[in-house]
Amino acid sequence: MPVNLSAPIASDLHAVPGVRIGVAEAGVRKAHRKDLTVFLLDEGATVAGVFTKNRFCAAPVQVCREHLEGGQAIRAMVVNTGNANAGTGADGLARARATCAALAGRLGLDARQVLPFSTGVIMEPLPVDRIEAGLPAALADAQPAHWARAAEGIMTTDTLPKAFSTQVQIGGTTVTITGISKGAGMIRPNMATMLGFLATDACIAPALVQQLVRELADQSFNRVTIDGDTSTNDSFVLVATHQAAHAPITSLDSDEGGALKAALLEVAQKLAQSIVRDGEGATKFITVRVEGGRTGEECRQVAYAIAHSPLVKTAFFASDPNLGRILAAVGYAGIEDLDQTLIDLYLDDVHVAVQGGRNPAYREEDGQRVMKQSEITVRVVLGRGDAADTVWTCDLSHEYVTINADYRS
Amino acid sequence: MPVNLSAPIASDLHAVPGVRIGVAEAGVRKAHRKDLTVFLLDEGATVAGVFTKNRFCAAPVQVCREHLEGGQAIRAMVVNTGNANAGTGADGLARARATCAALAGRLGLDARQVLPFSTGVIMEPLPVDRIEAGLPAALADAQPAHWARAAEGIMTTDTLPKAFSTQVQIGGTTVTITGISKGAGMIRPNMATMLGFLATDACIAPALVQQLVRELADQSFNRVTIDGDTSTNDSFVLVATHQAAHAPITSLDSDEGGALKAALLEVAQKLAQSIVRDGEGATKFITVRVEGGRTGEECRQVAYAIAHSPLVKTAFFASDPNLGRILAAVGYAGIEDLDQTLIDLYLDDVHVAVQGGRNPAYREEDGQRVMKQSEITVRVVLGRGDAADTVWTCDLSHEYVTINADYRS
Numbered sequence: 001m002p003v004n005l006s007a008p009i010a011s012d013l014h015a016v017p018g019v020r021i022g023v024a025e026a027g028v029r030k031a032h033r034k035d036l037t038v039f040l041l042d043e044g045a046t047v048a049g050v051f052t053k054n055r056f057c058a059a060p061v062q063v064c065r066e067h068l069e070g071g072q073a074i075r076a077m078v079v080n081t082g083n084a085n086a087g088t089g090a091d092g093l094a095r096a097r098a099t100c101a102a103l104a105g106r107l108g109l110d111a112r113q114v115l116p117f118s119t120g121v122i123m124e125p126l127p128v129d130r131i132e133a134g135l136p137a138a139l140a141d142a143q144p145a146h147w148a149r150a151a152e153g154i155m156t157t158d159t160l161p162k163a164f165s166t167q168v169q170i171g172g173t174t175v176t177i178t179g180i181s182k183g184a185g186m187i188r189p190n191m192a193t194m195l196g197f198l199a200t201d202a203c204i205a206p207a208l209v210q211q212l213v214r215e216l217a218d219q220s221f222n223r224v225t226i227d228g229d230t231s232t233n234d235s236f237v238l239v240a241t242h243q244a245a246h247a248p249i250t251s252l253d254s255d256e257g258g259a260l261k262a263a264l265l266e267v268a269q270k271l272a273q274s275i276v277r278d279g280e281g282a283t284k285f286i287t288v289r290v291e292g293g294r295t296g297e298e299c300r301q302v303a304y305a306i307a308h309s310p311l312v313k314t315a316f317f318a319s320d321p322n323l324g325r326i327l328a329a330v331g332y333a334g335i336e337d338l339d340q341t342l343i344d345l346y347l348d349d350v351h352v353a354v355q356g357g358r359n360p361a362y363r364e365e366d367g368q369r370v371m372k373q374s375e376i377t378v379r380v381v382l383g384r385g386d387a388a389d390t391v392w393t394c395d396l397s398h399e400y401v402t403i404n405a406d407y408r409s
Numbered sequence: 410m411p412v413n414l415s416a417p418i419a420s421d422l423h424a425v426p427g428v429r430i431g432v433a434e435a436g437v438r439k440a441h442r443k444d445l446t447v448f449l450l451d452e453g454a455t456v457a458g459v460f461t462k463n464r465f466c467a468a469p470v471q472v473c474r475e476h477l478e479g480g481q482a483i484r485a486m487v488v489n490t491g492n493a494n495a496g497t498g499a500d501g502l503a504r505a506r507a508t509c510a511a512l513a514g515r516l517g518l519d520a521r522q523v524l525p526f527s528t529g530v531i532m533e534p535l536p537v538d539r540i541e542a543g544l545p546a547a548l549a550d551a552q553p554a555h556w557a558r559a560a561e562g563i564m565t566t567d568t569l570p571k572a573f574s575t576q577v578q579i580g581g582t583t584v585t586i587t588g589i590s591k592g593a594g595m596i597r598p599n600m601a602t603m604l605g606f607l608a609t610d611a612c613i614a615p616a617l618v619q620q621l622v623r624e625l626a627d628q629s630f631n632r633v634t635i636d637g638d639t640s641t642n643d644s645f646v647l648v649a650t651h652q653a654a655h656a657p658i659t660s661l662d663s664d665e666g667g668a669l670k671a672a673l674l675e676v677a678q679k680l681a682q683s684i685v686r687d688g689e690g691a692t693k694f695i696t697v698r699v700e701g702g703r704t705g706e707e708c709r710q711v712a713y714a715i716a717h718s719p720l721v722k723t724a725f726f727a728s729d730p731n732l733g734r735i736l737a738a739v740g741y742a743g744i745e746d747l748d749q750t751l752i753d754l755y756l757d758d759v760h761v762a763v764q765g766g767r768n769p770a771y772r773e774e775d776g777q778r779v780m781k782q783s784e785i786t787v788r789v790v791l792g793r794g795d796a797a798d799t800v801w802t803c804d805l806s807h808e809y810v811t812i813n814a815d816y817r818s
Contacts, residue, residue, distance in 0.1 A: 089766020324531020357498020
């Protein structure tokens with residue numbers, strides 16, 4: 001059951017001028033399931049993306065990179081669930097390209113103007129014929145208002161669709177930002193999450209869009225983990241249609257650039273956190289904050305060691321303040337010259353450990369109280385510098401094992 | 410339920426001349442449980458050890474290092490379960506030293522001639538008074554034949570005691586090697602396992618003992634993982650009593666040195682593997698073999714990525730040949746220039762993937778057949794060099810979550 005997350009209400013999601021979305025049931029893996037989504041972008045839109053660092057990256061990820069580097073204007077995106085088209089070799093690449101060609105043919109575009117995305121089972125051939133057969137229905141469905149349908153159309157083991165929307169004033173003009181994401185397992189994004197799409201009608205210098213998508217990913221999707229398994233298909237895409245009437249933004253350091261980035265980041269973080277809230281089997285949402293490090297990198301290293309520890313995660317599931325497990329994870333995070341006698345540990349407002357040992361004032365019932373909550377912040381102070389960073393994760397429950405033991409059946 | 414592992418039979422375990430062992434119920438954490446073990450070593454024995462690289466290493470680990478470096482002959486070791494004396498700060502160090510002093514006092518030794526070991530819950534004060542009170546019973550129990558009792562005396566969440574013994578001819582003399590180990594969770598040894606004790610009466614140059622313990626650990630305890638959680642208390646100790654009548658071994662490269670090392674390694678690997686076989690919730694014993702790497706280090710890196718992936722481990726638990734998850738783990742193992750089109754994957758004798766894609770000859774029923782076995786070898790060929798390495802692990806089951814959610818209750 002997702003942690004403090006509810007399904008988006010379609011009417012809360014603002015359409016983004018310049019973006020239309022259509023969804024269909026193509027039967028990629030199972031019948032009667034929305035599994036094919038197309039995004040149609042008006043001429044003039046800029047698209048940028050960040051993709052998985054997994055060396056076994058999926059065929060569609062390879063094709064996305066090619067098409068984005070190719071320099072032709074991206075005018076459409078096609079997303080299927082049910083099959084990741086990863087671990088599929090040269091044949092998989094051909095199938096990803098065939099999907100782009102099929103959609104491009106129907107839209108009068110070059111295949112290189114289409115970005116493909118796939119998510120689902122790895123190492124099985126993508127049924128391109130079913131996707132092609134589903135395209136007419138998806139295109140006929142295309143509407144600016146279909147963000148909620150798209151959020152549903154890209155789900156796999158997600159229990160809820162994930163979509164957020166906001167509006168911000170830029171130079172007296174209302175600018176819209178709307179995004180969707182999916183993912184619940186195989187989540188330790190390394191550049192981006194499983195799938196995330198964010199669009200805005202903001203008018204912004206095209207060169208800034210790639211910078212923005214990278215900075216947004218680094219502060220949102222690149223800070224969440226469920227099981228530490230970096231996916232083969234992680235993709236996060238930002239679309240700017242430039243249709244809002246304000247003067248173009250040419251720097252992210254300007255007032256307008258800063259306001260836009262803050263609003264985009266708000267949506268991106270909500271999307272990323274919602275993946276954790278709906279993490280496979282999740283019963284708790286955990287914020288791991290590491291402070292007092294020499295660099296942000298070492299803070300992240302410690303935060304991920306905690307966030308990936310099966311022992312820490314099962315203790316959260318059990319609401320058991322077996323907090324020495326957190327200290328053990330700090331100790332094996334890989335910081336060679338870490339001094340345990342400088343380390344403090346907090347659970348929300350409870351000061352658990354002082355200078356590497358149990359705080360004499362710590363009472364088990366205080367730890368117990370916090371561990372029972374559905375949202376918990378672990379705060380570790382390393383005492384060796386001024387850097388800090390945060391990672392979001394969830395617990396490890398029986399349901400995680402059940403879901404992943406039964407995924408394909 | 411342990412995977413193809415049974416309890417040792419006391420009469421199969423050869424006594425090691427020069428070593429006596431006593432076990433008692435000290436009530437460290439729970440009553441009526443063998444939780445205190447002492448090893449008494451004859452004068453002249455050499456002791457060497459390797460310890461956890463966890464920066465939150467436990468107080469007894471710190472004291473062991475001090476006493477081994479101090480240069481005084483080690484004459485006794487004391488092991489308690491129920492409490493790890495880790496994450497306990499300066500007070501924990503004082504308690505570890507007090508334990509040594511108490512045993513030394515009863516034996517007429519200096520406290521620095523005693524090595525302390527603790528295993529159990531982290532961040533709780535060690536009840537030294539109960540340990541002191543238990544020492545007379547442990548000392549009264551001391552016998553050369555008590556290896557099976559010791560294997561039982563050091564258990565925590567282990568379901569079976571772990572002990573192996575062998576004999577080897579060195580220069581016409583029968584030399585004995587006997588060892589015990591414990592550990593079932595928080596297992597990704599980094600120098601050594603949770604606790605491992607190996608003793609031999611071989612006559613060997615004392616300077617070689619430290620080299621031997623390191624080489625043995627690297628090929629046994631440092632090649633197993635259950636949950637990737639490197640413990641705060643990992644300790645592996647080798648005792649050589651030198652009481653066998655053969656000529657002293659002065660080089661591991663001699664025939665005698667090689668024969669001794671091979672016999673020691675056989676016992677060390679059995680002890681290490683038995684920890685995985687009795688891994689928390691384990692239903693399968695998995696050998697992960699990575700070949701064709703540029704270095705052994707990168708082979709281990711890939712093998713550990715596979716062995717730690719919750720998705721791979723749950724697929725093994727489910728006997729589900731969802732083998733793309735293994736390719737995904739290979740991809741995120743961190744080898745920057747890995748070429749997926751060179752990679753082959755085998756499950757025992759079944760050739761699953763060729764050049765990064767599904768083998769056209771692979772049939773799901775063949776994968777299914779192997780996945781149902783209780784012992785499975787995953788073999789990945791990286792296609793970029795001649796190095797290889799092997800890691801042993803187990804699956805991730807519901808029982809793992811149950812055990813670790815309930816550990817302290």
